[in-house]
Amino acid sequence: MITDEMIAEAAAKYNDALIQYWQNVEMEEHEFSSKFERKMCRLIWKVKFPYMHKALKSAACILIAFLISFASVMTFNVEARAAFTRWIREVYEDSIVYEFFGEKSETASLDYRVTWIPEGYELVEEFDTEISYAALYQKGNDYKEGFVVEWSYVESGDKIALVTYGEEYQCEDIYINGYRGSFYKSINDNNSNILFWVNEDEMVEYHLNSYLSLEDMAKIAENIKK
Amino acid sequence: MLCYLAMIETEEERSKFEKIYIQYRRLMYTVAFRVLNNSEDAEDAVHTAFIRIAKNIEIINDDVGSLTGLMITIARNTAIDIYRKRSKQATVELTDDIEAPNTETNLDESAGCLEKLPERQKTILLLKYHYGYNNDEIAKLLEITPTNVAKIVYRAKVKLREYYEKEDVL
Structure with a gap:
């Protein structure tokens, strides 16, 4: 009969051998791709902003953005942009996916800063790397009095999903400093709104997630400057 | 997708996550690459493995000796999941097992x-x-159901007993 102690002993020995094996293996010479670095940056940034995400979760605010490597649900509407533009939007049952094409220009930089915020708001946390930037601003302790702004480089093949989980949003096309984007207004007051736009010259995508009005959100967006 | 991230609520857990990432990403990439033999797939595996780690950070013991083996196990398991998914997509016949690293020494x-x-x-x-x-906890780490875990444990013990009898270990 095999006892749990016998299995534990065998498992410990096997685990030691496994570690010993991998410690003697030469590590792969590998430079992580910028796509991987971006995905990990986003993951680490989400980890760094637990308060905001907890607030979003508790408010059932489920319109969120993240880099994905593939889409797994059936498309029922693909809105192809004109050939000279460099992204398309696909509408899925529970998400809206943006796919990007083209390379970032050599002169592109992420040296942007938020130069206007509504009165009473202040910067709570920011996460700044060479390939992405994110910041949480808040007024007091109410999560509804806060906004998260993020921007990052995108490259060919990158996809960004706004996950709606079937919630309804009114979508309105908007222009921010001449660049086309979309404003997703939640029809439910408990859910936040999203403003999404792309600087196609520099291949930088921006999104702003908050409970503020379009007017305030657009003003914040227009005042993100170098 | 985002909900699991809310689980990392303490400074300690957040810094544990970053430490694990910095310390083990290269090892985990190497482990995944040996399964998948493709750098893009191996990066996907490392990313997915870190999502699993983020979801379960509160049960990850960061004692170094224990962590190394655990990271190898999570990376390898995630890579095998991706291998199987890719194989299905390519309609390649699945083998029951993937070649294991030869740990040989001192077993x-x-x-x-x-x-x-x-x-x-x-x-x-x-x-x-x-x-x-x-x-x-195993079900959460491997993204399978607890019932499935129980079934696999049962089968593994039956198989292990067979091997023990054959090798005269009992």
Whole structure:
């Protein structure tokens, strides 16, 4: 009969051998791709902003953005942009996916800063790397009095999903400093709104997630400057 | 997608996550690459493995000795999941097992018997009997159901007993 102690002993020995094996293996010479670095940056940034995400979760605010490597649900509407533009939007049952094409220009930089915020708001946390930037601003302790702004480089093949989980949003096309984007207004007051736009010259995508009005959100967006 | 991230709520857990990422990403990439033999797929595996780690950060023991083995196990298991998914997409016939790294050195009969088990069974026995996770925790780590974990544990023990009898370990 095999006892749990016998299995534990065998498992410990096997685990030691496994570690010993991998410690003697030469590590792969590998430079992580910028796509991987971006995905990990986003993951680490989400980890760094637990308060905001907890607030979003508790408010059932489920319109969120993240880099994905593939889409797994059936498309029922693909809105192809004109050939000279460099992204398309696909509408899925529970998400809206943006796919990007083209390379970032050599002169592109992420040296942007938020130069206007509504009165009473202040910067709570920011996460700044060479390939992405994110910041949480808040007024007091109410999560509804806060906004998260993020921007990052995108490259060919990158996809960004706004996950709606079937919630309804009114979508309105908007222009921010001449660049086309979309404003997703939640029809439910408990859910936040999203403003999404792309600087196609520099291949930088921006999104702003908050409970503020379009007017305030657009003003914040227009005042993100170098 | 975002909800799991809310689980990392303490400074300590957040910094634990970053430390793990910095310390183990290269090792985990190497482990994944040896399974997938493709750098893009290996990066996907590392990213997915870190999502699993983020979801379960509160049960990850960051004692270094224990962590190394656990990171290898999670990376390898995630890579195998991706391998199987890719194989299905390519309509390639699935083999029951993927070639395991040859740990050879210093394995006595009992550990040698455990090594012979199919990958998934071996991983689950390691997580349960060496790392001390219960079925629910293993299910969360491997993204399968607790019932499935229980079934695999049962099958693994039956198989292990067979090997022990054959090797005269009992």
